[in-house]
Amino acid sequence: MTLSESTAAPVGEVVLEAVGLTKHFPVRRRLSDLFSGTKAAVHAVDDVHLTLRRGRVTALVGESGSGKSTVARLLAQLYPRTAGDILLHGTSTKVHGGRRFRTYVKRVQLIFQDPFGSLNPVHTVRYHLTRALKIHGNAGKTSADLEAALANLLTRVSLTPPERYIDKFPHELSGGQRQRVAIARALGADPEALLADEPVSMLDVSIRLGILNLLKDLKDRLNLAILYITHDIASARYFADETMVMYAGRMVEGGDSETVTQNPAHPYTRLLIESAPDPDRIEGIADPTVLDRGNGEPPSLIRPPAGCRFNPRCPHAMPRCKVDLPPRLEIGDRDGHWAACWLYDAETVAKEGIGSAADVDSAIPTPPALTLTEEAR
Numbered sequence: 001m002t003l004s005e006s007t008a009a010p011v012g013e014v015v016l017e018a019v020g021l022t023k024h025f026p027v028r029r030r031l032s033d034l035f036s037g038t039k040a041a042v043h044a045v046d047d048v049h050l051t052l053r054r055g056r057v058t059a060l061v062g063e064s065g066s067g068k069s070t071v072a073r074l075l076a077q078l079y080p081r082t083a084g085d086i087l088l089h090g091t092s093t094k095v096h097g098g099r100r101f102r103t104y105v106k107r108v109q110l111i112f113q114d115p116f117g118s119l120n121p122v123h124t125v126r127y128h129l130t131r132a133l134k135i136h137g138n139a140g141k142t143s144a145d146l147e148a149a150l151a152n153l154l155t156r157v158s159l160t161p162p163e164r165y166i167d168k169f170p171h172e173l174s175g176g177q178r179q180r181v182a183i184a185r186a187l188g189a190d191p192e193a194l195l196a197d198e199p200v201s202m203l204d205v206s207i208r209l210g211i212l213n214l215l216k217d218l219k220d221r222l223n224l225a226i227l228y229i230t231h232d233i234a235s236a237r238y239f240a241d242e243t244m245v246m247y248a249g250r251m252v253e254g255g256d257s258e259t260v261t262q263n264p265a266h267p268y269t270r271l272l273i274e275s276a277p278d279p280d281r282i283e284g285i286a287d288p289t290v291l292d293r294g295n296g297e298p299p300s301l302i303r304p305p306a307g308c309r310f311n312p313r314c315p316h317a318m319p320r321c322k323v324d325l326p327p328r329l330e331i332g333d334r335d336g337h338w339a340a341c342w343l344y345d346a347e348t349v350a351k352e353g354i355g356s357a358a359d360v361d362s363a364i365p366t367p368p369a370l371t372l373t374e375e376a377r
């Protein structure tokens with residue numbers, strides 16, 4: 001088997017789309033819920049729209065609990081969705097295990113954050129990769145084909161020479177090498193899309209950039225569509241073509257990565273960037289006053305706030321923000337840059353007059369240029 005290097009599909013071709021994707025996890029009912037007839041649920045993901053294209057990385061950024069991993073698991077069809085749709089090459093897909101699931105995961109592969117947990121400690125690299133190749137029909141017909149395919153996979157993730165790694169057990173490898181094996185296993189399916197859920201967050205800081213560079217190389221050579229999930233918005237600027245920001249289960253801003261990270265529009269994105277570790281700030285840690293200005297904690301997802309979910313923390317909240325959910329509004333600086341924020345609706349601002357987008361610029365100045373954090377280096 002040879003991996004389909006730079007396959008014939010054009011760069012930018014849409015592979016996977018989330019359309020109004022929603023996931024509510026039911027929570028155990030209390031006695032009072034029984035009497036009131038309410039069904040409590042964690043609103044983990046609400047009305048998410050995103051598009052993954054060949055040869056492009058889309059970053060999904062947000063703080064812990066914002067729903068990023070749930071989006072990845074929904075796209076991987078590991079969870080049934082509450083509402084919305086997942087389109088693979090424009091066709092609605094809903095699979096529950098079995099052959100249809102296998103056909104789906106051949107095209108869409110998930111890489112987990114923990115390379116320790118995702119590889120079985122009692123099996124060698126050879127076992128893990130052979131299994132992936134066989135399951136997805138890429139092992140060839142002869143043992144020589146299989147050996148060539150195994151060597152090809154290990155070479156593709158820069159574990160060379162392959163014979164040095166092929167018979168090792170996971171515990172004999174470093175964290176970075178294990179993550180490379182996990183990526184090679186995903187490539188064994190010869191997929192079109194990779195869903196990378198915080199692929200470097202559990203790795204030693206010194207090897208993170210190597211794994212991100214590997215994914216970038218795979219994107220280019222194999223023309224893969226990559227979803228890169230991270231809480232580190234600086235690495236999104238470095239690695240992703242497009243960045244989407246999530247807050248409390250909803251998308252709040254999106255656009256090309258350079259614009260979203262250098263000219264963020266949504267007050268939440270600005271706070272996220274200001275609170276990102278920055279080597280230029282004292283000891284490289286976040287300025288504690290920054291998030292204070294944002295007023296505390298993310299909201300309960302069992303009873304999320306009405307209107308914009310960021311309104312209780314937003315220093316610029318207007319009365320309408322507490323009532324009406326803001327739609328995606330074009331910012332106008334770059335094609336495709338949008339924010340779900342009433343500050344970009346001239347009519348609302350004129351009527352409620354509390355703080356226009358221009359006022360936000362002076363109150364929360366556009367943060368300084370983001371550099372790749374020490375963490376991601």
Ligand SMILES: Nc1ncnc2c1ncn2[C@@H]1O[C@H](COP(=O)(O)OP(=O)(O)OP(=O)(O)O)[C@@H](O)[C@H]1O
Nearest residue numbers: 025042044062063064065066067068069070071301
């Ligand atoms: N199986 C589940 N049952 C109930 N609630 C869940 C389940 N999985 C996730 N949640 C809740 O859904 C919300 C979103 O979680 P999710 O893991 O998707 O966020 P995240 O942004 O990926 O966070 P992290 O970066 O910490 O992984 C959280 O409130 C979480 O507690």
